Structures are given as structure tokens and as C-alpha cells.
Amino acid sequence: MQRKIVFATGNAGKVKEVQAILADLGMEVLTMKEAGIKIDIEENGSTYEENALIKARAVAACTDAIVMADDSGLEIDYLGGEPGVFSARYMGEDTSYRIKNNHLIQRLAGVPDEKRTARFVCAIAAVLPNGEELTTRGIVEGLIGYEEAGENGFGYDPIFYLPEFGRTTAQLSAEEKNQISHRGRALELMKEQLRARG
Ligand code: ITT
Numbered sequence: 171m172q173r174k175i176v177f178a179t180g181n182a183g184k185v186k187e188v189q190a191i192l193a194d195l196g197m198e199v200l201t202m203k204e205a206g207i208k209i210d211i212e213e214n215g216s217t218y219e220e221n222a223l224i225k226a227r228a229v230a231a232c233t234d235a236i237v238m239a240d241d242s243g244l245e246i247d248y249l250g251g252e253p254g255v256f257s258a259r260y261m262g263e264d265t266s267y268r269i270k271n272n273h274l275i276q277r278l279a280g281v282p283d284e285k286r287t288a289r290f291v292c293a294i295a296a297v298l299p300n301g302e303e304l305t306t307r308g309i310v311e312g313l314i315g316y317e318e319a320g321e322n323g324f325g326y327d328p329i330f331y332l333p334e335f336g337r338t339t340a341q342l343s344a345e346e347k348n349q350i351s352h353r354g355r356a357l358e359l360m361k362e363q364l365r366a367r368g
Contacts, residue, residue: 289309294307319338
């Protein structure tokens with residue numbers, strides 16, 4: 171099997187996590203940029219898996235390496251699952267997460283703990299050099315906090331509170347987050363599938 175993986179993402183926060191989680195696979199993990207691939211991909215799927223496959227297929231057309239992609243999002247039950255697959259586009263791609271996070275906190279003003287349930291969901295897609303396509307999914311359950319807390323991670327991490335840790339995912343170390351996160355779980359499942367194929 172090819173020993174090189176190109177990870178199809180433009181999100182620097184994801185890249186850091188993915189490189190740490192895949193480190194023990196013994197394969198070289200390159201970003202699109204490092205692989206010299208510069209393409210714009212329209213994410214027009216309606217599920218995380220569809221969008222992850224759209225990204226992985228687009229990049230697989232440009233390289234012989236294994237290609238993986240991540241599509242993920244935050245689902246808030248009180249908001250009917252918003253922002254979900256639109257998490258990156260919520261309030262506009264260029265709007266800061268300080269603004270997005272505080273806006274979500276405002277939308278949950280007065281909502282008690284038991285109705286603040288939410289989850290991060292991550293689908294990982296892989297396209298192998300022989301054309302085989304694989305997907306895995308990971309989920310982590312939590313609550314939407316009352317204020318932002320923590321500087322680690324990225325995106326919605328400062329408002330995603332884990333009752334069992336008493337902290338947000340932005341207050342966890344990188345190692346702690348990767349052990350319990352949606353991305354960590356989905357990538358562990360993907361590693362198993364790759365290892366099974368040698
Ligand atoms: P690529 O498509 O280039 O990978 P993206 O940021 O556009 O980058 P997505 O379409 O998958 O990626 O959007 C996922 C969004 O969900 C991401 O931008 C964050 O806002 C949020 N998100 C996903 N995982 C997260 C995490 O671990 N911590 C905080 N926010 C996360």
C-alpha cells in the first residue's frame with residue numbers, strides 16, 4: 171500500500187489534530203499545500219460523509235497517494251441540529267469565531283443545562299489508489315456553555331463543554347482532545363481499516 175497520505179483540508183486547526191492522531195500509522199501525512207495541490211472544492215453534499223467524499227475525490231484526482239478528508243460540524247439540539255453541516259459557513263466563512271460563538275450563546279439565552287445538549291460530529295473519507303472509498307464517523311457529546319472558555323483547539327471549541335471533564339474542548343490539551351474527540355474517534359476507525367488492508 172502507498173505510504174503517503176494527502177489530507178484534503180484547508181483548515182489549519184484540523185491539520186494539527188490529524189497529524190498528531192495519524193502519527194503512529196507510520197505513513198507520511200502531507201497537507202494539500204505540501205503536496206502542491208491547489209483546488210477549490212464546492213461542498214454541496216447534504217451529509218458529512220458526502221462532503222468528506224467530495225473533498226477526498228477531488229484531491230484524489232490530483233495525486234497517486236492515499237487521500238483523506240474530514241467533514242465535521244457542531245449540532246445543537248435546541249436549534250434543531252444547527253449549524254450542522256453548515257458549521258464552517260454559519261454567519262459567513264469570514265466571520266470570526268468570537269462572533270459566531272457569542273451569537274450561539276445568545277440564541278441559547280435562558281435555556282437550562284438539560285436543554286443545552288450538543289455534539290461534534292466528524293466524518294472521515296479516504297480514497298485509496300485502487301479507487302476504493304472508505305468512510306468512518308466519530309461523535310463526542312457535550313453541552314453548550316454560558317460563555318467562551320479556553321484558548322486551545324479552534325472553531326466552536328470554546329463553547330463546547332464536557333461535563334465529565336468540567337472543561338470545554340478549548341481547555342483540554344491537544345492530547346486530551348484527540349483522545350475523546352469526534353475527529354480522534356473517526357480517525358482511529360479509519361486507521362483500523364487502513365491497517366486491515368496492509
Ligand atoms: P475543510 O473543508 O477545508 O476541511 P472547513 O473548516 O471548511 O475546512 P468543514 O466544512 O468540515 O471544514 O467545517 C467544519 C466546521 O465545524 C469547522 O470550520 C468548525 O467551525 C467546526 N468544527 C469541526 N470540528 C471542530 C472541532 O474539533 N472544534 C471546533 N470546531 C469544530
